[in-house]
Amino acid sequence: MQQQVSPTNATQGAMNMNHGGHELFDVHEVLGCAINAMDQYMMLRQYVQDQELLKILDKQYQFMQSQYNVTAECFKTGQEPSQKTSTYLINEVLPPVYGLKPSQPKKPMQSISEINDAGVCAAMQGLVKSHCSLLTMSALETTNPVVRRVLAAQVQNFIEMSYELFMYQNKRAYYQVPQLAQADMQQMVNSFAPATGTPQMPQPNKGAALH
Template sequence: MPFGAHEALEVHEVLTAKVCMIDHFLQYEMQASDPTLKDLIRRHRNSALRNYNELVSYTHDYTGVVPNEVQFSQVASPDTIQYGLRNPAPVTPIGAPTTQLYDEQICRAVLHSHKNSAKNNMAASLECADPYLRQMLMNTANTANYNAYEVFEYMNARGLYQVPTMRDHTAKTMLHSYQPF
């Protein structure tokens, strides 16, 4: 079963990015100092490896696992999120070569890797005619989304990702302007 041009090109881009993510996550895991962060990165790397291997397998013989929609049972409660800015530390580039990253840099890199993976896999899925390939890419996008949220929770709990807020009446005024039809 041949793939269409869009499918082949999109999957090539997704796989190239996934290889980069897997390689970088190994480096991040080795450099992280917090054991919880190391474990999180290890689990996310293993997840990326599974996604990569499933996609490669399917593109080689078209008999890979028939994907079902991914279901995640872990749902965070809004009560666990810390809202508001609490004197956020300034963020600037390092500006000089370094051989060691610190945990906050690693968290930001892992978070952005997942966000980009979610966007890129969902966009790639929209170009696929093959329903199994399409579902695999959507599953990978959903997995990246959930992994990004786990990194956000880790960072938010440590004050590394603060959630700006607006006055309650401003948010309500804006959102309540939409009415049921």
């Protein structure tokens, strides 16, 4: 007598296979990039001197770990993860400091003893920005609706993490923000006008079949 497959197992198996080809490769890259970022955070931690930067590093590491686990789970099962995607919150949002201050020209390090907080923070910033871009591109290629939403939900959080690092860098003049002259800035800001009225859209091509 042929054994019957329960609907639950059949449904679960179908959900597990609910991934497109691009999605499989892209999410593999997302998870690999997340591991790489966390591993590099761990390696960078020993060089941190400032306690504020150390708190940021630990907080971001913990967040990345939680989102890695959520992503890996829903990718494996094709279903809603047991934990929801978290929201990354910045403790205090500071206004940016504009303008350039005199500083020494940058150059590559000549020995590991030259590693400092500025370099550590710049490395963290690069990792966060790269992962944020990868999450965005991968979400656009993901067919599984659960995985797509999990990836997309993380983008805003990594933007916040990047801004948190920017604030730390900007406050210490590691990341300076130049501005244009006021007249030039005003001209750039006023370069666009709102679209008003009802646009006169062309009629569809009558020779083309519309379905």
